[in-house]
Amino acid sequence: MNLDDIKSKMDSDNMDDQTIPQNIKELKTTQLPLLKVRRNLRNEILTQILVFICFFSIPIFLEMNEIAKGLYFILLFIITLITITYLLKMSTFLKRTTDISLNSKQVLINILNELNLTLEVYKTAIVSGSLLLPLLAFVVYTGKAKFEESLLYDIITLNIGPNYLILYIVGYLLISILIVYITNWWTNYLYGKYIKTIEKTLDEINAA
Amino acid sequence: MxxxxxxxxxxxxxxxxxxxxxxxxxxxxxxxxxxxxxxxxxxxxxxxxxxxxxxxxxxxxxxxxxxxxxxxxxxxxRKPDKYTSIKVEPMEPDGYNTKKDQQLVHFYKAVKKLNKIEKALILQYIEGFSGQEIAENLGLSEVNVRVKINRTKSKLQEIVKNQGYEFR
Missing domain, CATH: 1.10.1740.10 (RNA polymerase sigma factor, region 2, helix turn helix motif)
Known part of the structure; x- marks a missing residue:
């Protein structure tokens, strides 16, 4: 194969298909994996905060006793605060850029590290925000008007039998494990492909 | 800048x-x-x-x-592509005139079979970059680059041959 021939043909190839834009704003949004993932994550966490804010209106539509309402708002406030704190942490983190003018191997390593780090921060944000959700659901359920107010009061003051206490603790732990598992699965399902692609390319560059 | x-x-x-x-x-x-x-x-x-x-x-x-x-x-x-040595009909990538240059068409078609790193290597090689420059750009040693270039050239040659085309 004569690659010199190919070079001269490439040089004289018709390039009319590609045009330089009039200005940078005309360019489409980026397709680079790290930036795509970060854009999606930011939107997901913002959506989560909006959902939590909507949760504040639930007691308006559900009849709940006073203790339940108080607990509900305290828990929801804590959840929203945790998520907002993570979002703020992430927003500074999301602005970090990777220098694409380094050598290819270094660029791939940097992007892979940033991608893994971004996803870990995201998973922590989601898990920490979601771990109190089962308690919130429990308060909504036991705080319904049809139940005695003392039911929730007894649970809070631990005025319940050891069997119930163990049941609540084990139940909560199981739900927490499920939350962690689902978050990991969901993150890998949505973003694992980007990591795999970068890892594959890195393997190709490292192959002897 | x-x-x-x-x-x-x-x-x-x-x-x-x-x-x-x-x-x-x-x-x-x-x-x-x-x-x-x-x-x-x-x-x-x-x-x-x-x-x-x-x-x-x-x-x-x-x-x-x-x-x-x-x-x-x-x-x-991906377009259907059997990658066999049977007679190959000219497959025209979008916006490309195969009649104009069969050699380039077959080259680009063969390049499709290379991985991302091999494409980077072969393009820099064609463009006349030295082994040292390619090594610096990719973050590899010069020896490794030489080995990879030879391997990629052979692979490319084999693919072109399997397409039923010979470069002269």
Missing amino acids: KITEQEFLDLINQHKGILYKVSRMYFDKLDDQQDLFQEIILQMWKSLNSFKGNSEFSSWMYRVALNTAIVFFKKEK
């Missing part, structure tokens, strides 16, 4: 061929080529500060363009 947006775009226009070749090497479909072409310009604009003027602008441009192509994530819709 402190230049205005218009100066930057003019500079890109002068070296448009680099962007064209990289896009053409990495994607078969015209839409995908255009997306990569635009992405490269965007990444160059964003990382313009990293160009210190120690090397030619075109060398820096090559590096950013290839890195962008290597990490660019877009699933290409």
